[in-house]
Amino acid sequence: MRPLLERLAAGEVVVSDGALGTMLMERGLQPGACPERFNLDHPAALEAIARLYLEAGAEIVQTNTFGGSPLKLAQYGLDDRAEEINAAAVAAVRRAVGDRAYVSASIGPSGRLLQPYGDATPDQVGASFERQLRALAHAGVDLFCIETMTDLAEAQLAVRAAKALAPATPVLASMTFDHTPRGFFTIMGTTPAQAAAGLLAAGADAVGSNCGNGVERMVEIARAMRAATARPLLIQANAGLPLLQGGAAVYPETPEFMAGQVAALLDAGVQIVGGCCGTTPAHIAAIRAAVDRRARRV
Amino acid sequence: MDLLTRLSESLQGGDADQVAELTRQALAAGLAPKPILDQGLIAGMTVVGDRFKAHEIFLPDVLLAAKAMYAGLDLLRPLLAKAGVATGGRVVIGTVRGDLHDIGKNLVAIMLRGAGLEVIDLGKDVAPERFVAAAQEHGAQVIGMSALLTTTMPVMRQVVDLCRERGLYGKVKLIVGGAPLSAEYAREIGADAYCFDGVNAVDVVKRYLGTA
Numbered sequence: 001m002r003p004l005l006e007r008l009a010a011g012e013v014v015v016s017d018g019a020l021g022t023m024l025m026e027r028g029l030q031p032g033a034c035p036e037r038f039n040l041d042h043p044a045a046l047e048a049i050a051r052l053y054l055e056a057g058a059e060i061v062q063t064n065t066f067g068g069s070p071l072k073l074a075q076y077g078l079d080d081r082a083e084e085i086n087a088a089a090v091a092a093v094r095r096a097v098g099d100r101a102y103v104s105a106s107i108g109p110s111g112r113l114l115q116p117y118g119d120a121t122p123d124q125v126g127a128s129f130e131r132q133l134r135a136l137a138h139a140g141v142d143l144f145c146i147e148t149m150t151d152l153a154e155a156q157l158a159v160r161a162a163k164a165l166a167p168a169t170p171v172l173a174s175m176t177f178d179h180t181p182r183g184f185f186t187i188m189g190t191t192p193a194q195a196a197a198g199l200l201a202a203g204a205d206a207v208g209s210n211c212g213n214g215v216e217r218m219v220e221i222a223r224a225m226r227a228a229t230a231r232p233l234l235i236q237a238n239a240g241l242p243l244l245q246g247g248a249a250v251y252p253e254t255p256e257f258m259a260g261q262v263a264a265l266l267d268a269g270v271q272i273v274g275g276c277c278g279t280t281p282a283h284i285a286a287i288r289a290a291v292d293r294r295a296r297r298v
Numbered sequence: 299m300d301l302l303t304r305l306s307e308s309l310q311g312g313d314a315d316q317v318a319e320l321t322r323q324a325l326a327a328g329l330a331p332k333p334i335l336d337q338g339l340i341a342g343m344t345v346v347g348d349r350f351k352a353h354e355i356f357l358p359d360v361l362l363a364a365k366a367m368y369a370g371l372d373l374l375r376p377l378l379a380k381a382g383v384a385t386g387g388r389v390v391i392g393t394v395r396g397d398l399h400d401i402g403k404n405l406v407a408i409m410l411r412g413a414g415l416e417v418i419d420l421g422k423d424v425a426p427e428r429f430v431a432a433a434q435e436h437g438a439q440v441i442g443m444s445a446l447l448t449t450t451m452p453v454m455r456q457v458v459d460l461c462r463e464r465g466l467y468g469k470v471k472l473i474v475g476g477a478p479l480s481a482e483y484a485r486e487i488g489a490d491a492y493c494f495d496g497v498n499a500v501d502v503v504k505r506y507l508g509t510a
Contacts, residue, residue, distance in 0.1 A: 032396025189356025249448030
């Protein structure tokens with residue numbers, strides 16, 4: 001495959017994958033269990049999920065390492081196994097996709113609040129990301145995806161650590177915003193424009209948003225980011241906010257509904273489009289088809 | 299500007315040292331702990347809550363204000379207890395079993411304490427039995443449940459059902475919160491209210507306690 005950044009620079013649109021957590025639940029992950037522990041116990045299931053997304057048309061397939069930083073793993077007493085947990089996740093996706101898709105290392109928040117708001121020091125959080133990134137890089141990922149961040153300072157620590165460790169490996173950086181009557185903000189008060197500028201200043205190659213309140217809001221967020229930068233944007237929306245049906249959480253946005261917003265996302269400058277919570281291979285297949293339809297028209 | 303207004307404003311600015319210093323000054327000037335609490339600390343946190351509600355300030359500002367509030371509250375607490383001042387009400391709070399996410403729950407606890415309520419924080423991964431036992435033991439008026447995961451949300455229904463079994467239902471108010479929650483979900487499981495953030499939780503609890 002051609003290098004991702006070369007394709008983005010040429011204006012191409014790349015489709016990424018959908019939710020992982022719900023797929024893991026269907027394959028036996030218990031509520032309350034450490035999702036990344038699954039990497040050690042059920043690598044074949046991870047491989048099967050990656051294959052489903054590849055077949056759906058995703059060209060960026062994420063590793064099950066969202067909570068794979070030692071600080072986060074420590075909540076489950078698994079921090080001493082960070083290296084093997086991250087390596088196993090990368091190996092499983094690579095077995096599934098070979099060189100037909102980019103293996104994207106997911107890196108989520110540390111779960112700690114930085115000083116002075118919380119008790120974590122920047123050194124502590126930075127070192128935790130650095131250790132996870134090193135394990136991921138060593139296992140051979142194609143890109144890093146720092147996602148679901150709400151604290152710009154924490155996201156910047158992760159981006160800088162990634163660029164210091166592996167300058168040539170693309171870094172996607174993505175934050176999660178709430179909609180308020182005064183506009184979009186992360187829970188820490190960062191706007192999409194501030195996030196885009198701050199993440200790019202830290203060295204990110206593409207910036208955007210994931211999770212959140214559904215794909216229509218993401219169009220607005222992408223527009224707000226586009227006003228701050230001409231660099232490639234990424235959007236990975238939830239399939240809406242979950243509703244309860246018969247005791248189970250159901251995400252309301254259908255594959256067709258989400259695919260219906262793809263043109264608006266691309267018009268806003270989004271070049272990497274995929275899904276977050278509640279999206280399935282069917283959503284990704286629909287998004288893929290919408291992207292392809294659009295490419296034919298251009 | 300009088301001392302308690304300055305105390306309130308220092309708290310709003312998140313200046314913990316200044317809050318501790320002004321609390322000491324107020325006590326040295328002979329003010330009783332209860333008005334220092336009400337007109338200084340709680341008044342300050344109310345402004346912080348209102349500004350947060352209006353999206354003028356955000357989580358970091360609230361966390362700093364809360365730290366500042368504790369700097370004053372720690373000085374007042376023993377005096378309030380000695381004077382036999384009753385707390386504004388008691389809330390048992392926790393993140394439900396199977397869920398280890400507690401940043402949101404901690405924020406709600408901070409805001410409730412900031413409103414002068416007593417909070418019994420059970421932490422995270424809390425079993426239904428512990429919520430109910432703690433509410434009975436402490437005579438709480440409200441149980442607050444938090445979940446970040448769609449997979450742990452159903453535990454809230456177990457807590458509601460256990461309250462029914464123990465005869466607490468209707469006597470103890472049950473409030474829920476967390477990213478995947480909604481008013482519809484709260485209604486469906488039989489909880490009394492869904493609170494979308496810590497400030498909203500304060501409003502709801504105060505309404506239940508008749509102190510709004």
